[in-house]
Amino acid sequence: SQQGEEDPQALSIQEGENATMNCSYKTSINNLQWYRQNSGRGLVHLILIRSNEREKHSGRLRVTLDTSKKSSSLLITASRAADTASYFCATDSSGGYQKVTFGIGTKLQVIP
Amino acid sequence: GAVVSQHPSRVICKSGTSVKIECRSLDFQATTMFWYRQFPKQSLMLMATSNEGSKATYEQGVEKDKFLINHASLTLSTLTVTSAHPEDSSFYICSAASNSYGYTFGSGTRLTVV
Numbered sequence: 001s002q003q004g005e006e007d008p009q010a011l012s013i014q015e016g017e018n019a020t021m022n023c024s025y026k027t028s029i030n031n032l033q034w035y036r037q038n039s040g041r042g043l044v045h046l047i048l049i050r051s052n053e054r055e056k057h058s059g060r061l062r063v064t065l066d067t068s069k070k071s072s073s074l075l076i077t078a079s080r081a082a083d084t085a086s087y088f089c090a091t092d093s094s095g096g097y098q099k100v101t102f103g104i105g106t107k108l109q110v111i112p
Numbered sequence: 113g114a115v116v117s118q119h120p121s122r123v124i125c126k127s128g129t130s131v132k133i134e135c136r137s138l139d140f141q142a143t144t145m146f147w148y149r150q151f152p153k154q155s156l157m158l159m160a161t162s163n164e165g166s167k168a169t170y171e172q173g174v175e176k177d178k179f180l181i182n183h184a185s186l187t188l189s190t191l192t193v194t195s196a197h198p199e200d201s202s203f204y205i206c207s208a209a210s211n212s213y214g215y216t217f218g219s220g221t222r223l224t225v226v
Contacts, residue, residue, distance in 0.1 A: 033215070042118075042205060042219035043156075088155060092215075099146060100207065100215055102156040 006089055012109040019076045021106040023089030024069075030092050032065055033100070034074045036085045043088070046074075081112045114140050116208045118218025125196055125225055133191045133221045135206030141186035142208030142216075147179075150203040150220075162189055196225040 006023045013019050023032070034046040049056045049065045049072065056063045062075040076083055088105045115138045125131050135145060144163050148156040160181050162168040168181035178200075180192040189208075193200055205220040 031214075035217075040203070040222065043217040045215075045217070048214065099158050099161050101158065102148075104155045 006087070006103045006106045008106060009104065010107045010109075012111065013079055015079060015081055015110055015112050017079055019079050019083070019108055019110070021074045021087050021108070023072045023074070023103055025072075025089075025091050025103075026070065027091075027093060029067075032063075032072050033090045033092075034061075034063060034072075035088045035090060035102075037088065037105075038085045046087075076108075079108075079110045081110050084108060084110045114138075114208075114210065114213035114216040116142075116206065116216045116218040118206055118221055120221060121219060122222045123224070125223070127197055127225055128195055130192055130194045131196055131223060133193075133204055133206075133223075135189045135191070135208065135218050137187045137208040137210070137216070140208075140210050140212055142189075142210050143186070144209040145183055145189040146207040146209070146215075147181060147189075147191050148205045148207065150205065156205060159191075193223065196223070198225045201225045 029051055031048050031050050033048045035043040037043050047058045047063050049063050060077045065072045086105045086107045089103045090100045092100045117136045119134050146161050147159045150156045158171050159174045160168045160170045162181045162183040164183050164186045170176045178194055183189040201224050203220050203222050206218045208216050
């Protein structure tokens with residue numbers, strides 16, 4: 001079963017605005033990762049945050065993790081039309097390389 | 113960085129035939145490989161986990177006799193969809209796990225069964 005649940009499921013914003021997507025999960029995790037997927041394509045790894053980390057930055061991306069609430073957020077600042085894609089959070093459970101479970105995703109549309 | 117090569121990227125086959133999809137880790141050894149399928153506008157659903165030299169572990173509801181997984185080496189895993197039917201049409205993605213690079217995903221295979 002899918003553990004992660006992203007919200008919103010769809011998000012439409014103007015270019016230049018910030019986009020925030022949230023992800024909630026149910027069980028204890030080792031890591032949480034965010035991926036993007038352009039329509040009909042493979043996955044692109046964006047960022048990984050470990051369970052003992054609270055915030056991480058990578059370029060225009062900012063990820064937060066709240067293990068007490070079992071939630072994470074992905075913020076894309078100064079969005080561009082090229083950021084239009086689906087974004088998924090994925091979790092893997094504690095202990096070695098366990099299976100990675102994906103959420104249902106947020107479809108982001110950035111309007112030029 | 114790590115690269116996982118997945119082939120073919122697209123395949124169209126006739127109903128009743130079998131299709132093999134390859135997932136190959138380039139320049140690194142993958143201790144574990146995962147296979148996912150994704151229906152249109154949906155998330156990725158884990159099908160099975162495979163470790164080199166041992167039988168794959170399938171998720172509930174996934175038919176192991178229909179989706180044959182072979183993980184013959186630390187750099188290659190294959191998924192064979194046997195006796196394919198139109199409802200097997202989907203996007204299949206593999207992922208390779210390693211100590212050095214974590215999880216690396218292939219670019220996916222679009223299977224269409226006609």
